[in-house]
Each structure stands twice: as C-alpha cells, then as structure tokens.
Amino acid sequence: MPPEDWTDRHVARWRDHWSGITYDDQVEGIVTRIGQIDHYLGETMKRAAAASDLQESEYKTLHELMIRDTPGSASPGELAEDLKISGAGMTGRLDALEKKGWIRRVSAIDDRRRVIIQITPKGTEVWRGAMANRGTAEDELIASLTDRERATLNRILKKLTLYIESLPD
Amino acid sequence: MPPEDWTDRHVARWRDHWSGITYDDQVEGIVTRIGQIDHYLGETMKRAAAASDLQESEYKTLHELMIRDTPGSASPGELAEDLKISGAGMTGRLDALEKKGWIRRVSAIDDRRRVIIQITPKGTEVWRGAMANRGTAEDELIASLTDRERATLNRILKKLTLYIESLPD
DNA sequence: GACGAAAAATTCGCTAGCGAAATACTATCG
DNA sequence: CGATAGTATTTCGCTAGCGAATTTTTCGTC
Missing domain, CATH: 1.10.10.10 (Winged helix-like DNA-binding domain superfamily/Winged helix DNA-binding domain)
Structure with missing residues (x-):
C-alpha cells in the first residue's frame, strides 16, 4: 500500500461523498x-x-x-x-x-x-x-527526486507551460 | 531544436549574465x-x-x-x-x-x-x-499530456508532496 | 496634418489576507 | 484543586494587489 498524501485523501473524499459530480x-x-x-x-x-x-x-x-x-x-x-x-x-x-x-x-x-x-x-x-x-530549501525539495525524475518532471511540466504560453493573452 | 518556454529563457538569462551566482x-x-x-x-x-x-x-x-x-x-x-x-x-x-x-x-x-x-x-x-x-480549462491543460505522462507526473509530484508533508509544521 | 485608437505609467478606492494581540476555554501537572 | 500552558476563534491595524479611471504620449489611418 503506497503512502497517501493530502491530495490522495482529498480525491478520496470527493469520490466517497460526491459521486454525482464528475471529475x-x-x-x-x-x-x-x-x-x-x-x-x-x-x-x-x-x-x-x-x-x-x-x-x-x-x-x-x-x-x-x-x-x-x-x-x-x-x-x-x-x-x-x-x-x-x-x-x-x-x-x-x-x-x-x-x-x-x-x-x-x-x-x-x-x-x-x-x-x-x-x-x-x-x-x-x-x-x-x-x-x-x-538557503537551500528548493534544492532540498528537488533532491528528493532522482536525476532522471528531475529531467522527466521538467520535460512534462514544459509541455504544460508551452501549452499555456500558446494561448492568446 | 526543441521549442523554448519562458522558463528556458529565464534560465538562459541567469547563465548568460550571472555566472558567479550558483544555481x-x-x-x-x-x-x-x-x-x-x-x-x-x-x-x-x-x-x-x-x-x-x-x-x-x-x-x-x-x-x-x-x-x-x-x-x-x-x-x-x-x-x-x-x-x-x-x-x-x-x-x-x-x-x-x-x-x-x-x-x-x-x-x-x-x-x-x-x-x-x-x-x-x-x-x-x-x-x-x-x-x-x-468549465474545462484544467481538463484542457492536462489534456496536452498523454495518459502515461499524467500518471508519471502525478507519481513524481507526489514524491514532492510526501516530502513536504513529512516536514515538521 | 488631424484625428481616433492604443499604449505606458500612475492614481484611486477597495478588498483579502497577514501577524500580533485579545479573550475564553480546555488540558495537564504538581 | 489551582496554576500554567496550550488551543480556538476573532479583532485590530496594516499591507500588497486589484480593476477602473486618468493623463500623457505614440501610432496608424486618411
């Protein structure tokens, strides 16, 4: 059973109590x-x-x-x-x-x-x-990822930012 | 040459003008x-x-x-x-x-x-x-990713949120 | 050259949110 | 049981930022 974060619990509450609302x-x-x-x-x-x-x-x-x-x-x-x-x-x-x-x-x-x-x-x-x-708080946060994960994360996030930047103002 | 987003240009400006400041x-x-x-x-x-x-x-x-x-x-x-x-x-x-x-x-x-x-x-x-x-703006943003990218993104982001949630308040 | 539209920066009146302080209540310890 | 520490909510005085309006300047068109 993988660990849960706050978001997992938030999503579970949505599922458990509001099945009529699509998400x-x-x-x-x-x-x-x-x-x-x-x-x-x-x-x-x-x-x-x-x-x-x-x-x-x-x-x-x-x-x-x-x-x-x-x-x-x-x-x-x-x-x-x-x-x-x-x-x-x-x-x-x-x-x-x-x-x-x-x-x-x-x-x-x-x-x-x-x-x-x-x-x-x-x-x-x-x-x-x-x-x-x-300080080093940013570095420490990102240090919880492997090098490969960092590169992957940047690549995927960049797809999102490119989409956003392609929208008219 | 892959497309550049604002962040690429920001990072380039840092590299080009402030080589003495580590990042x-x-x-x-x-x-x-x-x-x-x-x-x-x-x-x-x-x-x-x-x-x-x-x-x-x-x-x-x-x-x-x-x-x-x-x-x-x-x-x-x-x-x-x-x-x-x-x-x-x-x-x-x-x-x-x-x-x-x-x-x-x-x-x-x-x-x-x-x-x-x-x-x-x-x-x-x-x-x-x-x-x-x-509205559907969130769905449309995330729709720019493949299913696999979405799952990967959630997995990596969750590593970051778990790290954050492990810190003392 | 005249005119209207657009652009740049600022002003104005307002709101959401902050940290610290205040007040009342609860839990713990000796 | 009484004193102290901790907790929950709100109040208070303040700030950063917003949208709309304003003023000045520039641009594009005729």
Missing part, C-alpha cells in the same frame, strides 16, 4: 499537487527573503530586475508582465523600492510615456546579499 | 515552471468562479467545506489549515459567506471554544451551481 482523478491530483507544492515554495521564498530582511515581493522584484537580458534595467510594464502582477501593483512595488534607494526611475528618451527602472549600487548589494543568503 | 538548471526549471502553471491555474479558477458570480476565495471555501469526510460541516481552524490561510483570513472569508446566507456558525457542544461552520441549503445550491458551471 477526473488524475487531473485533480495534478492540479492539487501543483498547488500544494507552489504554496510550499512560496513559504520557502518568504523565509529566504526574510533571512535578508526583505519582503517576498521585494526579493522577487529585485531578482526579476537583475535576471534579464538587460540586467538592472527594465520598464515597469516588462517587470509587471514577467512577475505576472498588474501595472498598479508594480507601481506600488517600485515606489517601495525607490523609497529605500534600491532602484531609481529614469525617463526614457525614445518614448516619453516610458519609464526605465534602474538598479542602484545599493540595490545591487542588497540583491547579491539575498542571493548569497537564499 | 541548478533543473531545480530552477522545476520551481519556475510549477510557479507559472500554478499562476495559470489560479487565473482559470478565478474565471470559473466568476462564471457563477463568485469570488475565487468564495468558490474555494465552499468547495473545501463540501469536499470533506463531513460534507458541509467543519471548524474554522480545519478549513484554514486545508486552505492554507491564516485563522484571521479564514474568519474574514466566513464572515462574507455568512453575510450572504451560504453558511451559518453553530457553537460546538463538546468544546465551547469551537465553532462549527455549516453549509445552508442556499449555500449548497450555490456550490452545486458553481461545480456544474466550472
């Missing part, structure tokens, strides 16, 4: 497990951020600003899109980072609607500190 | 893809909820209240734990549902600290309507 075991299993894992990863990211006295949103924003083809430089709209938050939310995040002196806003030359967000030397230092300090 | 391609791939997929699933759930004039939080709460060994009956703490939100957040959600007449709060007999949340007939009706109306 697919496998779909529900995948969807629920992805949700559970993502929640855990979110918690580990909050802890990693906190280890450098950052909020998760600060950590994510700095990281997305640095890991790009133009490291340390991006428009608010690009950042919002990559981080999958609204423009209004992005403005709020940037206001907070600007206040702390980690970024600055510069008007774009080629298009006066545009703002360019640039990391400051202080912001770079904060981000590097956070990267050095980020 | 593991496979880990980053898995973690990022799970995040992307979960975000998409969240969006589909919001749309499914909206199809029945529900907020996502309302939809999730009603669903968790119904899909349990005691369908339609649970304590706030149990619901909060299963939904992975704080007790304070759970109180807010329940206040909103109670206001709409979809649930009621009953004092527990065996333990006066406890409240029992019970679904009302109206709440059951709303939930059934939402389930009937929930």
Whole structure:
C-alpha cells in the first residue's frame, strides 16, 4: 500500500461523498499537487527573503530586475508582465523600492510615456546579499527526486507551460 | 531544436549574465515552471468562479467545506489549515459567506471554544451551481499530456508532496 | 496634418489576507 | 484543586494587489 498524501485523501473524499459530480482523478491530483507544492515554495521564498530582511515581493522584484537580458534595467510594464502582477501593483512595488534607494526611475528618451527602472549600487548589494543568503530549501525539495525524475518532471511540466504560453493573452 | 518556454529563457538569462551566482538548471526549471502553471491555474479558477458570480476565495471555501469526510460541516481552524490561510483570513472569508446566507456558525457542544461552520441549503445550491458551471480549462491543460505522462507526473509530484508533508509544521 | 485608437505609467478606492494581540476555554501537572 | 500552558476563534491595524479611471504620449489611418 503506497503512502497517501493530502491530495490522495482529498480525491478520496470527493469520490466517497460526491459521486454525482464528475471529475477526473488524475487531473485533480495534478492540479492539487501543483498547488500544494507552489504554496510550499512560496513559504520557502518568504523565509529566504526574510533571512535578508526583505519582503517576498521585494526579493522577487529585485531578482526579476537583475535576471534579464538587460540586467538592472527594465520598464515597469516588462517587470509587471514577467512577475505576472498588474501595472498598479508594480507601481506600488517600485515606489517601495525607490523609497529605500534600491532602484531609481529614469525617463526614457525614445518614448516619453516610458519609464526605465534602474538598479542602484545599493540595490545591487542588497540583491547579491539575498542571493548569497537564499538557503537551500528548493534544492532540498528537488533532491528528493532522482536525476532522471528531475529531467522527466521538467520535460512534462514544459509541455504544460508551452501549452499555456500558446494561448492568446 | 526543441521549442523554448519562458522558463528556458529565464534560465538562459541567469547563465548568460550571472555566472558567479550558483544555481541548478533543473531545480530552477522545476520551481519556475510549477510557479507559472500554478499562476495559470489560479487565473482559470478565478474565471470559473466568476462564471457563477463568485469570488475565487468564495468558490474555494465552499468547495473545501463540501469536499470533506463531513460534507458541509467543519471548524474554522480545519478549513484554514486545508486552505492554507491564516485563522484571521479564514474568519474574514466566513464572515462574507455568512453575510450572504451560504453558511451559518453553530457553537460546538463538546468544546465551547469551537465553532462549527455549516453549509445552508442556499449555500449548497450555490456550490452545486458553481461545480456544474466550472468549465474545462484544467481538463484542457492536462489534456496536452498523454495518459502515461499524467500518471508519471502525478507519481513524481507526489514524491514532492510526501516530502513536504513529512516536514515538521 | 488631424484625428481616433492604443499604449505606458500612475492614481484611486477597495478588498483579502497577514501577524500580533485579545479573550475564553480546555488540558495537564504538581 | 489551582496554576500554567496550550488551543480556538476573532479583532485590530496594516499591507500588497486589484480593476477602473486618468493623463500623457505614440501610432496608424486618411
């Protein structure tokens, strides 16, 4: 008898009590497990951020600003899109980072609607500190898989992400 | 040359610009893809909820209240734990549902600290309507995988969830 | 060149959720 | 039995993020 996780029990409760409502075991299993894992990863990211006295949103924003083809430089709209938050939310995040002196806003030359967000030397230092300090919880989670399982998981997950990315916005 | 998803490009940017910062391609791939997929699933759930004039939080709460060994009956703490939100957040959600007449709060007999949340007939009706109306976006996403890939994905994801569930709280 | 549509960033008013604190209740231990 | 620790729920003050609206600028068409 293989061990059960929370999702197995959730799916069993559906089966036991609501036979009139159609659902697919496998779909529900995948969807629920992805949700559970993502929640855990979110918690580990909050802890990693906190280890450098950052909020998760600060950590994510700095990281997305640095890991790009133009490291340390991006428009608010690009950042919002990559981080999958609204423009209004992005403005709020940037206001907070600007206040702390980690970024600055510069008007774009080629298009006066545009703002360019640039990391400051202080912001770079904060981000590097956070990267050095980020912990190993993700690595440890994925370490519970074999090398082969990791490759397989990435391959299958990528089929899903390619599907999602093929959809119109 | 296999197609690239957003995560491939993200990982490439890391490699191209920050060789001094250690990371593991496979880990980053898995973690990022799970995040992307979960975000998409969240969006589909919001749309499914909206199809029945529900907020996502309302939809999730009603669903968790119904899909349990005691369908339609649970304590706030149990619901909060299963939904992975704080007790304070759970109180807010329940206040909103109670206001709409979809649930009621009953004092527990065996333990006066406890409240029992019970679904009302109206709440059951709303939930059934939402389930009937929930759309097929999840099914369609997972339909991009073969049967074998689905089973494999569930098996590997379950290894991760079992690891997470083995950790102390 | 004029006009309307689209785009970029921000503002505004609102909501969901958080952590800490508060209150009441229950369990355990000496 | 009394004191203490732990538990369940809610309240409180705060924050991040949302959708809609706003303002300015750019683009495309005639």
